[in-house]
Amino acid sequence: MMKNYIFKQLLVCLALCSFSVGAQVVTYCIPTADGNDDTGITRVIFADLNNNAGGTSEAYTDFTSLIANVTAGNSYALSVNANTLGYYTDFVTAWIDWNNNHVFETGEAYDLGSATDVVDEPTSLSPLSIQIPSNTPPGQYRMRVRLRWDALPTPCDSDGYSEAEDYTLNVQAVTWNGTAWSNGTGPDAALPVVITSDYAGASFAAYSITLNAARTLTITDGNSVTVGSVTNNGSIVVEDGGNFLQTASGTYSGTGTFAANRNSASVANKYAFWSSPVAAANIYAVFPGFTPQYAMTYNTATDYYTVVPNPTATTAGFGYSVKIPATAPNLTFSGTPNNGSISKTLTLAGGNYNLVGNPYPSNLDLAAFYAANTANIASTLWFWDNTSNSVTTQSGSTTVNVGYATYNAAGSTWVSAPTSMTPSGNSAKIGQGFIVEALTNTLSFTNSMRVADAGVSVNKNVVADDGKYWLKLTTPYSTHFSQAVTYGQGASNAYDAYDSESIATGSDAFYSLAGPEKLVIQGRESFNVNDVVQLGNKHFETGTFTIALTLKEGLFANGQAVYLKDKLLGTETNLQNGSYTFASNAGDFTNRFEIVYKQSLLGTASAADKNDLKVYRSGNDFIIDSPEMLRSVEVYDASGRLVQALKLDAVQAAVTLTTEGVYVLKIKTDSATATKKIIK
Structure with missing residues (x-):
């Protein structure tokens, strides 16, 4: 009795206990059998x-020294042969401990069917295709195969006549060997990757990356690497135009180095807004060759730029204004790449303007950035474009709008800086700084905002809208100013998030009006052909100016007319067919021009007026000759202000003007009204 008692206690321990074999602690359960013979697994x-x-009378055999090499994401056939010892039915199940928690769980079981009256033949469901989970980390995993007579086996219990065998699965990552990927096709977002030789090829996505020591992963211009976690024991280099993206839960570790290179080409003695894609880089080491007093941050409260001391460690999401010599080499941001959720404190003071920047070594989706921060910032973002101006001193908002490109993040619409090209796409590149208007003290960045696509055309990938168009005013001194009008996307005709003002207004400007607000981007509700958009134009000097339609999308790209109505001259010009040139005095005018989308019935002169009504200069007077009786003449200056009015009953009249400028004569005869432009 004592022997039987001891044997039963041993069986319980074998099934439930851990024990040591040398220095290794065995933590998997060891199955037992109540009885055994040569019924068992043969192959x-x-x-x-x-x-x-070959079949065995043992309840359990440890074959973990035998290894099956597999690759994550691929499928392999598992086949088990059995010996039933006559007309009996045996059932077979396999388990693979994918999470390596030393427990064979229900979700890790694979049913291989049964076998009846066979000797060394496959079970009914052999071979069974098993896919290695795509995101399985490289390493070794335990596989258990168990056969049981007359019932489904369990992984650990004492199961009648049964046999269990354990094996090792070695899950291999997709490997780059310098010539090709080990799986023949390359990785995808669900596969781990090991880079064992230098790589500078095409874009790819991976579940994780392990970069071996003394190896370099180079992400070249136009390419990207999208990955979760990274173990970097070599060197990762992101060239200008490349993108290194980590997903929401990704981590970064290892003993290697990371560098993001950016082209610092600039015009001599001009500033650019920068932000660091790596943690705590010394700004004085990043920008070699520049004059120290020209590395600055923006002070929201004072509206001035403040020189930063040496050394200054960059802060994620913080913007810097740096004057870089034209001969400066490319910039290199070296350190640990910024990753994950980043929070920046904003300042509420003065105009609430804050200089911030893209904190990641990948492009930042501006629409996604704004969508996550609608309670924190206004919808307008400003980007300093130093190629379009001669400004060499950063003076806060007093710099006026001679160098800022404007982006409305609610409507994904750009307006260029004066005398510059309209920016493309909806993302801020690596290292890009920009200005936001704070509503609260907090600004957040997350990995979900990171993108590799810089965009190939203006606002191509935006929320569906009715259409949008851009207008450009060209001055006689060869500068130009742009504005945009958009329809749909949820905008209203009142001032709202889809509207953007310039950060400041200079001596010349071109804008539309929403109430008292002067806008460079105006979002309107769904398109209505009866809509009217009021325009404003400001000029430093008297001269001849031109308004043109430059870009168009949606219904405007499909031919919808855009009429520029000159209320001073009583003309309507379809800008789809060409530009409009006009004369104007210096000043700020808000009531001369408007945009309409269908022609109105304007009062026009008769044929006699058009052909025979004459206006000519005689000394200081302008003489009007008419083939029929003149009833009145009104004289307007370029701002639309009535400066003179004559009541007449004659076929000739003289208008005397003492001040130089552009004027419009509104001449009424018995049959019609005509307008004539004159310049004194």
Whole structure:
């Protein structure tokens, strides 16, 4: 009795206990059997594993020294042969401990069917295709195969007549060897990757990356690497125009180095807004060759730029204004790449303007950035474009709008800086700084805002809208000013998030009006052909100016007319067919021009007026000759202000003007009204 008692206690321990074998602690359960014979597993085939067990009377056999090499994401056939010892039915199940928690769980079981009256033949469901989970980290995993007579086996319990065998699965990552990917096709977002040789090829996505020591991963211009976690024991280099994206839960570790290179080409003695894609880089080391007093941050409260001391460690999401010599080499941001959720404190003071920047070594989706911060910032973002102006001193908002490109993040619409090209796409590149208007003290950045696509055309990938168009005013001194009008996207005709003002207004400007607000981007509700958009134009000097339609999308790209109505001259010009040139005095005018989308019935002169009504200069007077009786003449200056009015009953009249400028004569005869432009 004592022997039987001891034997039963041993069986319980074998099934439930851990024990040591040398220095290794065995933590998997060891199955037992109430009885045994030569019923059992005779062969196991999986991937490159082929074990002829031959059948055994043992309840459990440890074959973990035998290894099946597999690759995450691929499928392999598992086949098990059995010996039933006559007309009996045996059932077979396999388990693979994918999470390596030393427990064979229900979700890790694979049913291989049954076998009846066979000797060394496959079970009914052999071979069974098993896919290695795509995101399985490289490493070794335990596989258990168990056969039981007359019932489904369990992984650990004492199961009647049964046999269990354990094997090792070695899950291999997709590997780059310098010539090709080990799986023949390359990685995807669900596969781990090991880079064992230098790589500078095409874009790819991976579940994780392990970069071996002394190896370099180079992300070249136009390419990207999108990955979760990274173990970097070599060197990662992101060239100008490349993108290194980590997903929401990704981590970064290892003993290697990371560098993001940016082209610092600039015009001599001009500033640019920068932000660091790596943690705590010394700004004085990043920008070699520049004059120290020209590395600055923006002070919201004072509206001035403040020189930063040496050394100054960059802060994620913080913007810097740096004057870089034209001969400066490319910039290199070296350190640990910024990743994950980043929070920046904003200042509420003065105009609430804050200089911030893209904190990541990848492009930042501006629409996604704004969508996550609608309660924190206004919808307008400003980007300093130093190619379009001669400004060499940063003076806060007093710099006026001679160098800022404007982006409305609610409507994904750009307006260029004066005398510059309209920017493309909806993302801020690596290292890009920009200005926001704070509503609260907090600004957030997350990995979900990171993108590799810089965009190939103006606002191509935006929320569906009715259409949008851009107008450009060209001055006689060869500068130009742009504005945009958009329809749909949820905008209203009142001032709202879809509207953007310039950060400041200079001596010349071109804008539309929403109430008292002067806008460079105006979002309107869904398109209505009866809509009217009021325009404003400001000029430093008297001269001849031109308004043109430059870009168009949606219904405007499909031919919808855009009429510029000159209320002073009583003309309507379809800008789809060409530009409009006009004369104007210096000043700020808000009531001369408007945009309409269908022609109105304007009063026009008769044929006699058009052909025979004459206006000519005689000394200081302008003489009007008419083939029929003149009834009145009104004289307007370029701002639309009535400066003279004559009541007449004659066929000739003289208008005397003492001040130089552009004037419009509104001449009424018995049959019609005509307008004539004159310049004194």
